[in-house]
Amino acid sequence: MSGVSLEVSDLTVHYRTLRGDVHALEGVGFTMADGEIMGLVGESGSGKSTLGKSLIRMDSRMRHVRGTVRLDGEELPIGDQAAMTPFRYHRVSLIPQYSMSALNPTRRIGRMIDELLESRGVRPASVRAELLRRLDLVGLSGQVLRRYPIELSGGMKQRVVMVLSTLLDPSLLIADEVTSALDVSTQRAVAQTLVEFRDRGYLAGMIFVSHDISLVNQIADTIMVMYAGKPVEKGTAEAVVNGPRHPYTRMLISSLPEVGVTHAERRLEGIPGSPPGLLDPPRGCRFRERCPLAFDKCDQEPPFVEVDRGHWAACWKAG
Amino acid sequence: MWRYFGRKLFVYALTFFVAVTINWMIPRFMPGDPVRSMLARASVGNAEALEAMRAYYSSLFGLDLPVWQQYLNFWGSLLRGDLGTSVWLFPTPVSEVILGAVPYTLGLLVPAILLSWIAGNKFGAFAARGRWLDNTVLPVGYLLTATPYMWLGILLAWSLGIVAGIFPTAGAYGFALQPSLSWAFVSSLVLHWFLPFLSLFLVAFGGWAIGMRNMIIYELEADYSSYLEALGAPRRLVRRYAFRNALLPQLTGLALQLGTIVAGALLTEIVFSYPGLGNLILEALNNRDFFLLQGAFLFIVLGVLIANFVIDVVYVLVDPRVRVQMQGGAA
């Protein structure tokens, strides 16, 4: 791990809705080192997917309000669909949550891949050998290229998508809840495969979104915790799990039965209260309503500061 | 795969069997003496001809035979291609009358169905591109599909035929002409064909355009489209996939709509006095010509069944999902 590969600062993204703007990301800032696998955790609705989408392709309802994203020192034009296109797939890629339905059902997989590659200016023949090698690595024969998606099992489709998404060796891979639909042992295998991809240089860095902290803990170098559209803590997986600084992270960790033990249901639940609405988010610390440590100063927004070497937290009591 | 088609064929055969049976029953179980009432309505002045007809139909109905025998005889002659003799055009065989009308009906229906399906789908996909287009196409499409075939036909006949005087509004070709391969005849044929064709085309076109527009919007929001877009695939590729996948439900829609379209064509023929099966049915009703009516219905049922079967086959050829599942099922 050396050098900074991803630098996000003050990233603010809203969803336009009929009832007003949903402040899904507000002043998000963090960095990722080259080769880093960052686990991104947080309750459902905390903005994980929004962050992932902002880095590759905003949907039509999203609005880039302010903030910058730099990848390998180069600014990504995230708010500009056309200007962003050259970066997609080549530099930033995605393994979606919906791998099972990500492939066009009426095209043979090989043909669909060739058509995608051609449309991105890559000669399919030039990556053919690599494609076959990587399929083999995930335990698939080249035969799958002649199949239709319906002929593959869910796990096979997932592996095809993993190989396809990383075929051009992106600098940043976003894996959004890729394991949520799988059973526990498959979850682990998929996560392990992605680590192997990183080790082999198929991807330089990865944001691994999950709401399963213990799975994240097993494969991620660092963990970032989000709450109501903001990062509240980021640090090495070890530091975040064993020495959490933010009260929200602490509650998350302590609500787990036992970190590191294999068990299916270890979701981010069990904290009383619910996160604030994002149509009109409250001023000050967004966790204040549910925070047992809240005090007067918390009506001002706590900055996301380095509380220890390589360990950031946004809480007045964390320093 | 063969099992699938075998099952389909069986269902079609059963449908045909039921249709034929109902067809056979209608004149026989109507109140009154079918032969007498037919002949009473038939405008035959010549007493000798009338007597010949009475003799013919009485023996044909075979009223002295038991019912099951009559029924079997009916099937027997049907399989020999013998549909009886027309009352209205006595003594022309019904099959001959019908075969004379079928080309006109097919000549209207086949181009109207195929062209409206193709053009409607292309146009619907095109309309889904822009808001402005969408806002104009959608209401026009709904208006067209909601218009009854008769109305549109009458409207077209009145505006383009009677008021503007561009197109003739009755018959298949000019009264003075005899069928031949001459320029005069062919151009007259085309002119007479155009308005009934157009009214059929327009009503169906609106429906296909709306269907495609809705389907393609759905496909463009499907997961495989989002994935391609996230990987920077150009709009062109995503649209191509979406269009192809949206065509499949439209094909199913075609199979479902076939009956309605055929019924529409029959009405349209009546509006334009176009000498196809629709017109024949009208004449048969007016003249109490049960044999002709039976024959025409049989042909229509047969035509719709065949067309449905063709669509079934095409669907299997173009949708790999169905094909794969069937192969899996057969193995």
Ligand SMILES: Nc1ncnc2c1ncn2[C@@H]1O[C@H](COP(=O)(O)OP(=O)(O)O)[C@@H](O)[C@H]1O
């Ligand atoms: N299309 C949308 N329109 C309006 N609000 C949305 C939309 N998508 C997500 N949101 C809102 O944005 C916030 C963040 O959502 P998301 O990024 O999907 O969270 P997560 O992935 O962490 O579960 C939530 O409050 C959610 O309700």
Ligand code: SF4
């Ligand atoms: S800033 Fe205050 S309210 Fe927010 S987490 Fe820290 S102590 Fe709790």
Ligand SMILES: [Mg+2]
């Ligand atoms: Mg999400």
